[in-house]
Amino acid sequence: MRDADLEEIRDLSLFRDMDDAHFAALMRGAYHQSFPPQVTLIEEGQAADFLHVVTEGAVEMYARWEGRETTMSVVRPVSTFILAACINDAPYLMSARTLMPSRVALIPGSDLRTAFTKDPAFAKAIVGELASCYRSVVRHAKDLKLRASRERLAAYLLRHVPAHGALDFDLQIEKRLLASYLGMTPENLSRALRSLRDDGVAVEGQHVTISDFDALTAVARPTALIDGPDYCGREGSESPSRRDPGGH
């Protein structure tokens, strides 16, 4: 594995506080591979042999049932997926495929569990990571159960407004995938996007411009307890400070 890659992985919150020796041992057994787009990395139901770390590209996590398929999340560099299955040594609940040319590091689950018992700092990091994953799925479930599709879309757009400054950005995934992630059909997404024109959203291809932040906010009514700590104010802040641009 290249040193630059090692650096990047080392810098993940999951590995940052780890002992040097333990990290080195963990990486000795690891692979680092490049994949073209549309390659299936893991298939749901398989045994969880490797923790995966995306270092370049993008990976879609999706699930199937009886011919239907839904995307559960999109994993971007640099972060890990299917940690829970590895830890529990249980079958994957989701499949994963590359969305573009990607590089993925594979860390044997057994090594992971060994490192876990030997390195308290690592154990702590794993727990933190798992808890974060858990909370993120809970938010997804709340989003699905509490909001209508139009509201989910509006909230998604707000979540993806760049942290500072501009009120426009590119959708980083195909609308087809976005629709599936939001639990709706591509047709319905298309119509919902159009209907949000009246609420301050302009879409041209992949490019989204928020022309009326307050109007969109009125549709999405975002909250840290669904949209995550990074959206409006820090998670748990009692008075979530809305974005200033747009001036309340």
Place this chain on the structure above:
Amino acid sequence: MRDADLEEIRDLSLFRDMDDAHFAALMRGAYHQSFPPQVTLIEEGQAADFLHVVTEGAVEMYARWEGRETTMSVVRPVSTFILAACINDAPYLMSARTLMPSRVALIPGSDLRTAFTKDPAFAKAIVGELASCYRSVVRHAKDLKLRASRERLAAYLLRHVPAHGALDFDLQIEKRLLASYLGMTPENLSRALRSLRDDGVAVEGQHVTISDFDALTAVARPTALIDGPDYCGREGSESPSRRDPGGH
């Protein structure tokens, strides 16, 4: 805290392998209280001060948004809830209320985090528990996104058939709650239950009788990757062995 209660908590997979001294220390700071029904134990958004352990009764985990409300799960003795929030020292994502007279042990989050760093066996147990929680929410999300409401109901019923023997049982929660858990209205649940009469389900009040297991299975098409390891065959078994009674 009564010795009997301590025993029960000690026996949870989360605490079972813990060092005696550490367990004792953890319990010193803990409360154990009785609550009447319909008492709010925690409110989403609050800081996560205590890990909760239900020792008697039943607790509903639910979430609210803009006047809407949905039940996320029902926690029964003896198990814990909101572990993730405690570990991350982050605000609760869900609220909790008692559904019946219940007893709940409250363990200070700070003690929990201390014990975590001192006791490797406990750390391991926490990770296992968190991973299980994570996987359980993922399954819930898959259920919601991949199945229609009728199918979710059918699968729910199959999951609640007693492990051995009888094909009838009592719903342990109000239909109102079940509807909310399954992401549907009470009216729609009522109609869906009725429509399942044609698929081998008889309902009288709280009592459910599966008269045609195969017919119901054909509707629900259960799988370990959604319905959990305990349903059909062990999780990950390549050839999920269906229940024998009903003879394929």
Place this chain on the structure above:
DNA sequence: CCCAAGGTTTGATCGAGGTCAAATTCTTGC
């Protein structure tokens, strides 16, 4: 025992969102 409150069922109606089909625009290999 009766009443009030809340849960459940049923009926009627409506609307969000799914399905099907076709037109259109974007990608991409050649």
Place this chain on the structure above:
DNA sequence: GCAAGAATTTGACCTCGATCAAACCTTGGG
């Protein structure tokens, strides 16, 4: 640059499930 294949959009239609309203049943307190 072109043509084939996708992705996206648009339109027409329909279904599932929500909503509203009312009747019915259960349950617990006086």
